[in-house]
Amino acid sequence: AQKVTQAQTEISVVEKEDVTLDCVYETRDTTYYLFWYKQPPSGELVFLIRRNSFDEQNEISGRYSWNFQKSTSSFNFTITASQVVDSAVYFCALSEGGRNTDKLIFGTGTRLQVFP
């Protein structure tokens, strides 16, 4: 069965610190997609990234970077030089059936608090 585990319930950092959010997944599919979403206090889920199971290249987008390691079934997310505006709940998710967005399986989320 598909499952996403985000073991870190809450992380607190001071502005400008780097922070890594962990995500471990389980799936029997050979083709699957992984996602990260940000949920600010306003409530909507903001799409950050999707990665397919055949692409293990790390990705960097500004202060955000993602490390996908199939060998350990992990898809970790790092924020460099964190800012107060990064404070939110971050969800890692996995899609079933090899399609991009069908039936996302979400983890329980990691609440990130960045203090000035």
Place this chain on the structure above:
Amino acid sequence: EAGVAQSPRYKIIEKRQSVAFWCNPISGHATLYWYQQILGQGPKLLIQFQNNGVVDDSQLPKDRFSAERLKGVDSTLKIQPAKLEDSAVYLCASSRDRDTEAFFGQGTRLTVV
């Protein structure tokens, strides 16, 4: 481009009452999803539409929940009768098709007392 619109933002009802939530997806998006997010948990898919047809409703409690998307655009999710455990945020999302990323609305926070 306007985002996914949901209403109401908040709703408080007593158990055994009925409630309905409305979602207007992004224009041109064929796929529409309803998720339930209980406090402290990740969202869970309740139902997925492709145009006006249901793709997946395997996790929808059909004895009390119903959803429709009659014209393939707006959608309504109904709970009748509500239970205390239905207290959650109900998120609507849409995507251009099943192969593109989903965009979420701000959700409706339901409290059942």
